[in-house]
Amino acid sequence: MLLTGHRRPGSCLARPWTPAVLALAAAATVVVVPLVHLPFLALQQTWGVLPVLTAAGWATLAIRLLLRPQHSRTTGVWIMTVSLLSWFTATFGGLGVSLLLGLTAGSLAVARRPRPGTAG
Secondary structure (H helix, E strand, C coil): CCCCCCCCCCCCCCCCHHHHHHHHHHHHHHHHHHHCCCCCCCCCCCCCHHHHHHHHHHHHHHHHHHHCHHHHHHHHHHHHHHHHHHHHHCHHHHHCHHHHHHHHHHHHHHHCCCCCCCCC
16 A cells, blocks of 8 residues: 555556656646747636636546556546546647647546556
């Protein structure tokens, strides 16, 4: 177990690191895009609570993906749901970058198959 310090050998490698990092990158992109002044955008979303909630959702799901890898399929579906909702809530999904990062992270989490002999 992670909190007690008792881990099986190789249990850290069995965690879905790639989808979690991609979901965190999507969250960071949604937070950064509204702060940058981009001259090619005629209409830029004002900084509000919706992009922050979207980024918090991605970050929470990324942490859940690492702490509970046995639920990676369900978490992956939620990551993809937040990604699709980000188109409406967070500057068109972080100009599409966060949307694509989130959909890729969710797809990798859903398609993940644990190695034989591991609990995750």
